[in-house]
Amino acid sequence: MKQVLDFEKPVIELKEKIAELKKFTSDSDIDLTDEISTLEKRLERLEDDIYGNLKPWDRVQMARYPERPTTLDYVGELFTDFIEFHGDRHFGDDEAIVAGIAKYKQKSVTIVGHQRGKDTKENIRRNFGMPHPEGYRKALRHMQQAEKFNRPIISFIDTKGAYPGKAAEERGQSEAIARNLVEMAGLKVPIICIVIGEGGSGGALGLGVGDRIHMLENSTYSVISPEGAAALLWKDSNQAQRAAESMGITSYDLKKLGVVDQIIPELKGGAHRSIKEQSEKIDTVLAASLEELQSLTTNELIENRWEKYKQIGEYKELE
Amino acid sequence: MLKDFFSKKKKYASVPRKEAKQDIPEGLMQKCLGCQKIFYRKEMKKNLHVCPHCEHHHPLNAGERIDSLFDEGSFQEWDQQLVSANPLHFPDYEEKLEKDRNKSGLNEAVVTGKGEINGFETAFAVMDSRFRMGSMGSVVGEKIARAIERAKESSLPFIVFTASGGARMQEGILSLMQMSKTSVAIQRFRESGGLMISVMTHPTTGGVSASFASVGDYNFAEPGALIGFAGRRIIEQTIREDLPDDFQTAEFLLQHGQLDKVIPRSEMKHVLTTILDIHQPRGDRP
Numbered sequence: 001m002k003q004v005l006d007f008e009k010p011v012i013e014l015k016e017k018i019a020e021l022k023k024f025t026s027d028s029d030i031d032l033t034d035e036i037s038t039l040e041k042r043l044e045r046l047e048d049d050i051y052g053n054l055k056p057w058d059r060v061q062m063a064r065y066p067e068r069p070t071t072l073d074y075v076g077e078l079f080t081d082f083i084e085f086h087g088d089r090h091f092g093d094d095e096a097i098v099a100g101i102a103k104y105k106q107k108s109v110t111i112v113g114h115q116r117g118k119d120t121k122e123n124i125r126r127n128f129g130m131p132h133p134e135g136y137r138k139a140l141r142h143m144q145q146a147e148k149f150n151r152p153i154i155s156f157i158d159t160k161g162a163y164p165g166k167a168a169e170e171r172g173q174s175e176a177i178a179r180n181l182v183e184m185a186g187l188k189v190p191i192i193c194i195v196i197g198e199g200g201s202g203g204a205l206g207l208g209v210g211d212r213i214h215m216l217e218n219s220t221y222s223v224i225s226p227e228g229a230a231a232l233l234w235k236d237s238n239q240a241q242r243a244a245e246s247m248g249i250t251s252y253d254l255k256k257l258g259v260v261d262q263i264i265p266e267l268k269g270g271a272h273r274s275i276k277e278q279s280e281k282i283d284t285v286l287a288a289s290l291e292e293l294q295s296l297t298t299n300e301l302i303e304n305r306w307e308k309y310k311q312i313g314e315y316k317e318l319e
Numbered sequence: 320m321l322k323d324f325f326s327k328k329k330k331y332a333s334v335p336r337k338e339a340k341q342d343i344p345e346g347l348m349q350k351c352l353g354c355q356k357i358f359y360r361k362e363m364k365k366n367l368h369v370c371p372h373c374e375h376h377h378p379l380n381a382g383e384r385i386d387s388l389f390d391e392g393s394f395q396e397w398d399q400q401l402v403s404a405n406p407l408h409f410p411d412y413e414e415k416l417e418k419d420r421n422k423s424g425l426n427e428a429v430v431t432g433k434g435e436i437n438g439f440e441t442a443f444a445v446m447d448s449r450f451r452m453g454s455m456g457s458v459v460g461e462k463i464a465r466a467i468e469r470a471k472e473s474s475l476p477f478i479v480f481t482a483s484g485g486a487r488m489q490e491g492i493l494s495l496m497q498m499s500k501t502s503v504a505i506q507r508f509r510e511s512g513g514l515m516i517s518v519m520t521h522p523t524t525g526g527v528s529a530s531f532a533s534v535g536d537y538n539f540a541e542p543g544a545l546i547g548f549a550g551r552r553i554i555e556q557t558i559r560e561d562l563p564d565d566f567q568t569a570e571f572l573l574q575h576g577q578l579d580k581v582i583p584r585s586e587m588k589h590v591l592t593t594i595l596d597i598h599q600p601r602g603d604r605p
């Protein structure tokens with residue numbers, strides 16, 4: 001059973017109606033072609049209207065949609081020869097993060113990304129895409145290897161956040177994330193980060209320092225979940241919708257704030273409509289970014305990275 | 320066990336709290352948050368807000384911290400003029416900032432600058448939890464990044480005293496991105512051979528814990544400081560079990576290999592001096 005999102009109920013209902021009419025036409029000798037075509041036109045207008053005016057909370061729902069493509073979905077479409085590698089060499093293998101090497105248009109790349117599951121069983125194995133320190137350390141190991149072999153790094157961001165657990169704290173969740181931020185800041189190879197679903201706070205950022213930060217149109221990136229913000233600010237997690245609107249968490253908000261470089265358009269109805277077609281849209285942006293970054297010298301790359309982050313933030317100066 | 324608890328309580332109940340309140344002018348006395356005993360405020364202040372009885376470390380504000388470490392007259396503040404904007408037009412944010420400015424006498428949750436510790440010049444940042452819980456917004460990130468850059472340019476060490484509840488939520492993603500900004504600055508500083516010392520004080524959590532607080536060449540903490548990534552309540556809800564009392568304390572982190580050393584406030588200046596001394600002259604990379 002596919003989950004229906006609240007805001008797209010009218011679309012789903014109209015689609016069901018059309019399917020019903022089509023079935024009726026084929027099962028009987030009554031021809032409803034004209035009616036169907038009218039409804040199909042109406043459907044198109046309705047979809048344009050609904051998907052063209054998504055509210056922040058609608059996008060939160062879209063970003064969390066269980067069917068939404070994951071890192072490995074896109075890896076399968078965008079790259080060839082992908083090999084996944086496991087383990088941080090210290091504690092274990094965190095399947096909430098995947099890491100490996102592959103070819104992108106005949107060139108070698110390193111891939112890291114958060115990985116959630118698509119069903120309960122896989123989600124349990126992958127801890128719902130919420131990493132422990134060993135996940136960040138695995139990713140770091142591969143990113144440092146990317147630098148050694150001069151491969152660009154492509155990072156897919158898709159997590160509710162780093163896992164808030166006892167063992168995670170004991171093993172240094174803070175240190176693991178902090179370490180990645182500083183190390184990624186200095187890697188002498190291009191780093192391209194793409195937020196594909198939820199970009200949840202420090203847990204997202206732990207794979208998120210790079211030369212380009214792109215976001216899928218309906219993904220979100222925030223300092224705290226809307227529910228968490230609502231609970232803290234208004235002592236009421238039911239105000240999540242209000243928080244989603246106040247906190248500026250959509251791709252459009254982040255573009256405006258100068259945090260995101262490019263918004264990658266999504267298919268009408270969301271990325272999950274077609275992994276293949278959505279991958280093509282990612283491909284266009286990824287290819288262009290890589291070309292730009294690979295034309296830079298190492299010094300330029302590192303200096304530009306500092307310039308990029310230096311200007312993020314807004315403040316005033318007293319006289 | 321239970322008996323101990325009661326006898327303990329009784330012992331402290333005998334402290335003349337009521338009389339103290341009645342006979343002594345308001346503000347002259349102060350109750351220790353650790354042992355609940357009452358002390359003269361001046362005595363506590365002279366002891367750097369460490370309880371003479373149980374050694375509980377009460378928070379120091381930025382000014383007190385600076386006074387406790389730097390040689391007289393050596394302190395020079397940087398970027399005091401930076402104040403928060405309200406980039407997301409977040410309701411009530413400006414009022415809250417104004418309130419904390421008045422309360423703390425500070426423009427923001429961090430004071431940066433340079434000074435000398437027993438003659439060793441160093442750049443530093445001291446956070447103050449009285450200002451928006453020491454949360455990191457654009458100004459905190461900018462001031463820390465600038466301080467690190469200046470330390471790099473002047474070949475000074477950089478010492479940060481953290482005290483922060485984490486991100487400044489009212490600045491949304493810009494707050495999160497200060498973690499990146501300060502990290503890039505630290506990376507550049509590190510690349511230039513700079514010495515960075517982090518001292519985590521109560522509390523150091525969330526985004527500050529998961530960025531500059533945890534990446535010093537030496538990571539220290541004050542006794543009893545709460546340090547962690549996620550909040551205790553959220554963890555308890557997530558894993559559905561009670562956490563040990565000492566969870567996320569400095570001592571807990573030390574035991575789990577997450578800190579180099581827990582340093583009592585009374586020894587702080589001495590230990591920092593020794594470290595600064597051992598790192599002289601600075602080994603600049605060619």
Ligand SMILES: [Zn+2]
Binds near residue numbers: 356
């Ligand atoms: Zn005490």
